[in-house]
Amino acid sequence: MPGYTAVVNRPLAITATYTDPTGHPHHRPLTGWPSRIFQHETDHLSGTVYVDKLEPRSLSTTQTYTDLWNDPVPTRAAEALRFELD
Template sequence: MASPSDRAPLAERVEELLAPGGPLPIVAAGDPVLRRGTEPYDGQLAPALLARFVEALRITMHAAPGVGLAAPQVGVPLRIAVVEDPAPVPEEVAVARGRVPQPFRVLVNPVYEPVGTARAAFFEGCLSVPGWQAVVARPASVRLTGADEHGHPLDEVFTGWPARIVQHETDHLDGTLYLDRAELRSLSSNAAVADRWTQPTPATAAEALGFELP
């Protein structure tokens, strides 16, 4: 458990962060907070402050817009993330990527492990690396354990695009960016992805840019 002296600076930092109201500033790659990892949440924020922080993460994620946001992306080194995906994509894309709507949920102290050996590779982006996307091969199915914001246990298997989202956000909590796992030959600007690589899978991009898919 964190001592009272350890808790106070984090709570004060969050209070200051929330004071202006509205979406929070998103930290960009290059800030050490994205690389240091996070400390497990064990009550550093009082329940009311935690609820306000979670709501601010939700507002910020929606405003960006994104489908997930981790606490270090707003400068807070706690093992907390939020996810939500309305999955507004064409049917053929949804089928190819296993993308199905996900309700808003809070992940506290999440940890994932692969289920099986299947891997899936798709273009992925990050709110902390604005303007770019790259193909990342990830386990197609993962078991995620942890808790929600109320302390209720979480133990769930995610597949398809939801599995990608929870891996991406949990990686943030370990100081890992998606680029650490990406096929760098696939790195493309958002404009290039929109102009060239909107196919349901990255097979065309792999052939044109010269990288392999699993």
């Protein structure tokens, strides 16, 4: 959806479980922006894109979103649009 964006409600703290290129498993706690990025990229591995999970009230043009709520963690958007963040 070029030109549009929305908030995807994601947990702010996770434990990332992954295997490195040498085959060794890892478990790493992530919070805030790194947690959101990891979840976003993991969604892509499953064929999921943001429109599959977006908060409907937050769908807006990219410019409007940038002008009003441009934060790594969408706290201001959730408060203004009255939806809960996990």
